[in-house]
Amino acid sequence: MKVIKIGGGCLKGIPTIRHITELTSTHAKGHVIVVSALYGVTDILIDGIQKALQDEEKIMPHIEVLLRLHLSVARFIMKSESCIQGFHQDLSGAMKQLERYYYGLNFTGELTPKMKDAISCMGERFSALLLSWTLQSLGVAAASMTPQTMGLYTDGKFGDATIDLPAATESLNSTLKPALQTYDMIFIPGFYGISLKGEITTFGRGGSDYAAAAVAAALSADLLEIWKDVDGFMTANPKFVPQAAFINRLSYEECAELSYFGASILHPRTVEPVRQRNIEIVIKNTLNPDAQGTIISEKSEQSDLVIKSITYTDDVSILKVHASGVGYRPGILSIVASALTDAGLNIRSVVATQTCISFLFSKKDIDEAYATLEKIRPVPYRALEKERELVLLAIVGEGLSSSKGVAARCFSAIAEQGINVEMISFGPSKAALYFLLKQEDLHKGIHALHATFFTAGKADKQTIAPVS
Incomplete structure (x- = not known):
């Protein structure tokens, strides 16, 4: 039995959605399908939160937009009027629940993490209903189940939940697995689970990949398939590097690092649950x-290629905390990091020297991080400095930690292009090395590294002596 994940990019536009339903009818029988919301729907739901807070008169028109959108898709892709009516009835029930959320939000005037999670996951519920009814209209015995009905349990953290694998395993094996004996396929809304108290908790934006991995792990599935509009991972972004090559196999570690450092194929946390059960992706x-x-498993492909891929993200900024002797003065790092953590800010990385501590943040968090540290009293630093116009360029491969000369080759390739490296981190991960560069140097940096490790003579260049 497989768990299949269908992302929002595969549910964009009626021709694409119709293609997905036809593909599902021939390739997904006997399996569980975890689905994202239709493309753009989550943004519409979030936009509705602001409308509900502003004016209750905006709520029903907003609900009508969502209702019409899904019904218009249904009328184009469903082959049966009775299935269209069945979907309309189920969809209306889900819309009533969303309506109650919006009116409750308007009444309280306060958006809590609990309410945001309850609203933002509704698109996945609509999508699961749409696809299950569409497959029924094609003569397939399809059904949908929600995390509430099957017991996809989490640790209860709103906005960034983690699967409670023992509890979910027990529950899904008594609810979802028996249902597969009755139906050809079962559709499940991704993106969220429920706490042991029954509260909706989402896995974070883009978390439907993680939800599918959680379901696969709980069911001890044979395989997790992620359906995308690409063949898999490449040695670089082909938009920048046309000669980028397809990667046959990655390890869990390599996949996680590539995803974290910018490769958008998978959510960075996807490998966590399946790794525990040794399930291939x-x-x-x-x-x-x-x-x-691309196949993702415990073992990486055996190859002379130490570096598997080069990736990047431009969603990075640095907050530098300047102070004398921060490398040996006790307490400064703790004071500063605690203030940032207490403010709910995610620190992506930390690099410290004798005179400066550099914190990496998402661009959206840098101003709040700066303001947070300005409030610390007594002031434990000499100066604060923000840098925004940066990109993080990473090379990924499990051979990095056990091979000599990788960093030297990277530095040489970058230096030959006249590029200044703002920061480098090598060591915290056995499978990744990253540089911070000025944004304007991104294209030159990617091409320089790709030419060094993947062009003609690549086997010789990547046969780097192992560390003794």
């Missing part, structure tokens, strides 16, 4: 379903 291209796709 395969990326499948819905436009080329018979292609192999």
